[in-house]
Amino acid sequence: MILTLQTPRPLSRLPRFLPFSTNASITLNQSQPATCTSPPPPYSQILSTRHSLLSRQFSAADLLRSHLHRLNLTEPHLRSFLHLPDPSDLLAQADSLDRRIAAGEDVGPLAGVLVAVKDNICTADMPSTGGSRILEGYRPPFDATAVKRAKELGAIVVGKTNLDEFGMGSTTEGSAFQVTANPWDLSRVPGGSSGGSAAAVSARQCVVSLGSDTGGSVRQPASFCGVVGLKPTYGRVSRFGLMAYASSLDTIGCFGSSVADAGILLHAIAGHDRFDATSSNQDVPNFLSHFVSASSFESKPLKGLRVGLIRETIGDGVDAGVISAIHSAASHFEELGCSVNEVSLPSFSLGLPAYYILASSESSSNLSRYDGIRYGNQVYADELDSLYGSSRANGFGSEVKMRILMGTYALSAGYYDAYYKRAQQVRTIIRNSFTEALNQNDILISPAAPSPAYKIGEKKNDPLAMYAGDIMTVNVNLAGLPALVLPCGFVEGGTAGLPIGLQMIGAAFGEEELLRVGHIFEQTLENCRFVPPIIAEDIAS
């Protein structure tokens, strides 16, 4: 069923998408839907925005109104956002920026860029619920470092996005408040846990967004929603202000409609932060230098790059359409000059139970802070233990409760060796196998998920079935490595196909290489733009 939005045409002065570079030819891949005539993607909405603002082609206020218009049209169908501020607040920020530009002042690289923020990332001026009733109405007294840095560079935070409660889930159905729909097919999930952030970028309700990735929560929704998702190396981005789920695995990640946009956002937020003792002192390279126009590429721009396709990710249990899309991606890499080989990661499948042991255990500890005493919603009782018990029982959803209980079990006296310690040992094995594979290869590739987006309700009552979908992503978190997901093809489903994401995994702190390679792959992909049907009419111009 196609949803056609019958809307009054937006005023012609409102800007549409601004193509910055064009590829001369478009050919349709075999796995593409039959009808696709839109022009090739601009390589960076952020850079286009900057160009338009500085050349006075459009004002920040105009760009904001255009996005808000689209957001208001699509939001009743998508429900990406848990909180949207008063538009006049946003307009005031845009107006202020316009005045500074008019006065010739320097403005930051994210000036006028609309950023959506996942609701488990603290924002002082907007509620931050973590998708949970226990924090309904909670206003943090500070901004997360990632948010603070984005704002300092000129970003406008357009709202807080929906998520699975505290990051626990892979569909965003675990939110205590609402279910977000996938812009490609409103009967399907956007993925999780950062489903709202992925859907918002996919439907162009904003330009880029922040999410969090503990076991794949940026990469899998990126795949399901046909956008770029970037999980940095553990320690690359400060976790200060990210509500902790599993502290040894959590990262803040970036969504964009292009590799360049995700990379520019990462560059803005990355770097050491004294408020996060696990944040790294490693320099953040200038990723931006790689986001050049495709017309400047050599004929084999990735010549010599060794690409390892992880054998365990293209076998049993993976949709045929997904495998086909990944093989096409591998061929594309070869056309660009790479050598693509299959590589086997021993013990690959052990990562999934090891991850869930570690994540449940760490979450049972991290979520003990929600006691209704210092913040959050309290259910009063005459006696302290009852107050704790009732506040937590009332405030947490089922999945969160179950994971806390599983974690409590795994960490119980006498059980630590059997579960948590063993999982940490498996973690060592997995880290070593990645290190070995990344000695032989420059990057590793795999699907981001074994299937396209599920139908809403499909995985509801079967936890193990839901966990199984994380098989492609969790090992990367266990090893702490960076990974980039970008849309590489479609399978049948919905009205215009369902997108499939390719995952590229790099060495620790190797985001620069991932972004360089990802940008080249994306810009040379002879393909349709990944624009979901819900907004196709609005964007085509």
Added chain:
Amino acid sequence: MGGVGAMVKGASYSYAVFCGSFLRSPRLSFSIHNKKKKLLKFRSFSSKSTCSSLQPPDVSRLAKTAQISLTPDEIEEFAPKIQQVIDWFGQLQDVDLQSVEPSIRAETENNLRDNVPETFDHRDAMIGAVPSYEDPYIKVPRVLSMD
């Protein structure tokens, strides 16, 4: 990597497949834990033993430890699901992990900041979030002694 038993179509089979490979590894030996409760089987994969001292999860007791007051309905609903997942965790028991060092996390540098106290700027906002506050106390109900 093959599947365990028949590959069952549908949502859950991919999990069984991914776990299948090392469950069939010939060098592994295991004993069936003598459990009082009926074992829950997940498709063709039956629960493997852990050390015989590991009791199956007692959801009521765990809830008490975790300070979450579950209703009897919730206990009944959660118990089989939790059991299923804990059983699934059990497969790590069968892996040879001798002489493998546990990793706490990915490698990170030792970044400690100076031990210098600082004033937090947004004290009022922080206090404002406290549900029950009577300056300068955070109010809590009485704490009963354990019986």
